[in-house]
Amino acid sequence: MDENVMSENCFCQLASGSKGNALYVKGGDTAVLFDCGLSGRELERRMADRELDPTSLSAVVVSHEHTDHVSGAGIVCRRFGIPLFITEATFAGSTKKLGKTKAMDVEIMVCGTRFTVGSMEIHPFSISHDAADASGFRVTTGGSVLGVATDLGVAGHLVKEHLSGCDALVMESNHDPDLLYANPNYPWPLKQRVRSRVGHLSNEEAATLLDDLDRSRLKHLVLAHLSEENNTPDLALEAAYSVLNGSNTSITAAKQHLPTSVFSF
Template sequence: MKFTSLSSGSSGNSLLVETDKTRILIDAGFTGKRLETLIKNAGVLPETIDAILVTHEHNDHIKGAGIMSRRFNIPIIANEETWIAMIKKIGPIDDNNILVFKNDYDFTLKDLDIHPFSTFHDAANSCGFTVNHKKNKISIMTDTGTVNERIKRQLFGSDVIFIESNHDPIMLMNGPYSPALKRRVASTKGHLSNLDCAQTLEEILSGNGEKVILAHLSGENNTADIALNTVSNHLMDLGLDLNRDISLNVADRNGVSNRIEL
């Protein structure tokens, strides 16, 4: 199984998961033209994508989903509430390409076993995903204001953990956002801070070589260096060796990065 972050940040998100038989996008938060370029930059032809899975209906996750579906006849898979919330945004979709899952219930897509788990965000019914193939497991969790024990159980045992590290609280407090937007981001229906991310990882990592990718960084309220330093310092204080026990990287906000083959 291969995993590639095509781009991840507050301005747009899309991920690629591949096996020898299957290719899926998780989210499509860029223009169709930009998505085509990102997919090709990852060494893949857009017409070979088997499905687009959607975490929630915010524009930085669905902007190009409709055009990609229409252009390349790609099914879009989302829960019912997300479909209702996004259908007017993404435009008409062929009936055959409208597929529905239910949060917290497994489904299979060719040779991938997928579990969508509910998250806490100000969206219709947001979710993250675990994707399993043979003995490998990839977990994707962004856009959640808090993490409960149910989510931690889903993330545990992953080979790859793509996890939100959205903002630095001091930068958020002193930054350009309005007071209302600052409260939204910091709320339990907003986004995880760098420390929130680190504390979540503290409870789910085994130190067995997991590959951790910090994701969905804010362009205004975070930097890659601050996120990486906050999380790495917290994990090293717990005794984890970042050269031996795990690997820790930050997803590029504007281009392909973190290509991992399991």
């Protein structure tokens, strides 16, 4: 177990990418899973790898209805008897992927309206992505703040407002445009979708967003949702280092098949 797991507030990106996403966040005696695009068995395996207890989970919060964010959420909620927080439009687009929704406690959240889960205050905010009602999150617990925005085509004023002044950030750095355009496996419409205002942030766009934020409290930055075909960890990290060079902020590129360390914030 990472030594930081003993902290009152900690987080771990259990999976990140187009094949599945899951972020574990703990504040005091409250633990929440943000998105679950993993099977129940795989989620438990990855949590065990970091000595995290799935039975301690208090809720699952879903950002949007795409399969890589929601496919395992229903299974986990039913298995551990915990509520699912989700916007109404996202729920409507997720019912088939969630499975037996009548056997679940579904709590409708609204972008722009804060809610609490135990000792954790969660403020969902709207982001630009090709989903019904995609959300980023500003999570406050024990006086510390974590910002989460992993699928956004453009970072406007609202995104910058909610990601500023955080102690930790989980932020998209999806692709390198040159690799994307040269990729023979991506048809042109898909390339256009990735680069659009409802697609995904490039490394350079993520660095520009980072440069626009208040980073005075920032201890940890996790670069998320890296494309396995159109990006590399080195390229994503290089762009982030160009902004954070000389700071005390730790930077990690999250992976699809391996959890990050457990970071305190």
